[in-house]
Amino acid sequence: MDTTRRRRMGQIGPSHRIPGVVYQSQERLQRYVDVGVLTDETLVxxxxxxxxxxxxxxxxxxxxxxxxxxxxxxxxxxxxxxxxxxxxxxxxxxxxxxxxxxxxxxxxxxxxxxxxxxxxxxxxxxxxxxxxxxxxxxxxxxxxxxxxxxxxxxxxxxxxxxxxxxxxxxxxxxxxxxxxxxxxxxxxxxxxxxxxxxxxxxxxxxxxDPYQVALFQLSGGTTDIPKIIPRFHNEYLYTLRTFMEFYGFDETIVAYSGLQWIHNSSMLCCWGPAIFFGGEAVVGGSLEADDVGPLFDRRKPNWLLAPPVLLFRLKESGWIDRLDLSKVKAFATGGGVQQLKALLNGAETVPMFGMTEGLIAQGHPSDPIEAKYHTVGRPISPHDELKIFIPGTEVEAADGEVGELAIRGPSVTAGYFDAEERNKVAFTSDGFYKSGDLMRIRTIEGQRYLVFEGRIKDVVSRGGEKINCEEVERAAADHPAIKAIAVVAMPDAVYQERACAFVVPATGQSVTVADLGSFLEKKGLAKFKWPERIEFVAEFPVTAAGKLSKPKLREMIKDILKQEKASASDARARIA
Structure with missing residues (x-):
């Protein structure tokens, strides 16, 4: 039975249900159909x-x-x-x-x-x-x-x-x-x-079928190996269309992403809108300045998702100063908007934030400077519902307070694929996805923006790639030189975060970053998950309850990096 006929008979939803896929409820689908959000159109x-x-x-x-x-x-x-x-x-x-x-x-x-x-x-x-x-x-x-x-x-x-x-x-x-x-x-x-x-x-x-799974995206690996997220034809198309409407883009968009094109962010916020709405998608397989600079010069992209590492390379090589950026509508970045805008000689730069589970938040060129520099933007979908919970509860925090972001909407997943136990933890009884991200809502000139304040989940976000710390710790714990290990995020100017491993060594043993990387490679872990720094400690700091305190470890590595930076500055001053 085709979709139009099923709709006339009051049957909204997929004609066939894939075992393990959690579909939106009939009630919610009907609500989104009634307001014109979900249509009978597919990506095809x-x-x-x-x-x-x-x-x-x-x-x-x-x-x-x-x-x-x-x-x-x-x-x-x-x-x-x-x-x-x-x-x-x-x-x-x-x-x-x-x-x-x-x-x-x-x-x-x-x-x-x-x-x-x-x-x-x-x-x-x-x-x-x-x-x-x-x-x-x-x-x-x-x-x-x-x-x-x-x-x-x-x-x-x-x-x-x-x-x-x-x-x-x-x-x-x-x-x-x-x-x-x-x-x-x-x-x-x-x-x-x-x-x-x-x-x-x-x-x-x-x-x-517009209500059927179009693709399986992956979570950021917040609980061990990434979870599978079903995304559906008409809801994915809704987000693509909403992105275009948010920025007022049309077929003149020429989009480039230096991020992984298979990522949800690149698909929904870059090459996907271009391909499905008449624009041009510019692809480059390299992030080397001598490859990307000529590509930009020839294809002249006007909407770019560019990781900071690429922009730094383009600046150092002189390409930023040689390129004509006057027609660029904006560079979108996951962090450091003010720094990157200066690096780009004042070219428009906006923040972006999202999760494969559904939420896309972006800054807009018309937003106040305060919003661009100090928030991660605002949801592009007017139909997304947001709550800020007091961490560890489903009680809403007071307006402006920090808490765990929970979301529900037409493109927010209703559940991970074939993951019943995880879904019981990740979703509220009324269908809100609990993100694990600490946020607060800030109102600027009458508009509500999201401010990122950290994470509940134990994750490192390395240039947008999520590293589950527990997964790395479990694999590394088998190394004969490691008695105990705790992996945390350390700040980084280029990737925003990198993984640092605090290690309690086995008696008389030691391990280098290279040794640990080789060990994890044999364990079958992707290279971007390997820790890029090791700090040896006699014991881990603990909470009042006697449990390992990762917040204290994160503060420790921040202090170590600050001290190293200060020492390097002093050394350069003495040489000068």
Missing amino acids: SAFRRAVGRFSTRTALSEINWQCTYAELDALTDRAASAFLRLGLVPLDRVLFQLPNSKELVIAFLGCLKAGLIPICTLAAHRQAEIGYLGRHAGARAHIVSAAEKRFDFIAFAEEMRQSIPSLDLTIAIKGDANLLRDGVHSFERLIEAEDGAEARRRVDAISH
Whole structure:
């Protein structure tokens, strides 16, 4: 039964329910339908609409390559048809483990057209993460890059096929014929083998449900390995549309993200709005200034999600001073807006904050300076409901007080995939997601903004990548030189935070950062999770109740860094 007919019969929601997926209640869906938030449009139909309106405009570009909407439509039809020809069927799950590239976008859109569900893993993930996620989601295919020189993803994918019972297929992008092995399919060859007209007929035969899962995003790993977050066609499209409306963007948007393109933030706040609404998505696989500077000069992006590390490199190399930034609508950043605005010679810079579970908060160029510099912005959706709870309770804090942020809304997840016990802890009885972030609401010129005040959850946010401290501690505790370990966030000018390990060493033993990294690599942990500093202590500070006090450890590393900075300044002064 199609969606329109089911709606006429008073049946709103998916035509088929995937076991383990928590869907919004009928009542809440009806409420969002009634106010026009959720529609019968899917991501696939929205892309087709953009193709129909902007067929000759550039949709996707790299520094020496670009394609129009009509060309991207044809490429993604053929990708979808190839996936189906391999034996994949709608609602099968596909592990995405790709660097930023045009192939990522083509494969992603191809999966959507084929009715497949991408699992948005990171290229940096390894056995611990991919093995768990693939088994938990029942992944059938694994898309990797064969061009990476520093890591053999083809061999890794073969290893994963052996350990994940449901995993049948490996698909490699940029695969040289000599590198591909038995059972590995070349993405480019699959596309080349498809007839365009036949591919379109096969794709048109696929039914897409606006209330069904479109993709599996991942949590920030706040409780061990990342949890799987189902995101749905019409709610994801709602956020894309709301983002465009929030900034007043149209098809003239030229969007670039230096963050991972598979991340929720890049999809919803950068290349996704561009691709689905007629703009241009500019992709670069490198964060080196000599690669990014020429890319910016040629493609001239006017909306950018740029990590501070990239902006510092562009400044040091002289590219910031050579580029014309006068047409840039804004650079969006997760922190240090005032510092980065100065670095960018006054170019518009706005804060951004979000969580894959649903909330997107942004600063707007029209916001007061106070809001841009001292808040993380405001929710872009007027239908998001926010509460600030007294930590450890579901009692609302007084206005302006610090507490745990809880959210509910049309794009806020109703539950993690197949995680009943975690869902009991993470959600209130009336459906608010408890974020674990400490926030307060500040009113500036009549507008309510969010101010980030820390975390309840035990996480390090390294350049936007979330590191679960408990996961690292549990893996590192097996190291023979470590008697006890506690991982905390330490401040960093470039990444905002890095992981510092406080270690009580085993008697007569010691361990270096490099040793610990090698040990964690063998444990299968992604490299960005490895601690980047070790501080040795005889014992850990404790609370009044005798428990380990991580707040005290965070203060200790802050004091150590301040002392080192002061000593370095004194040394430079003596030399001068």
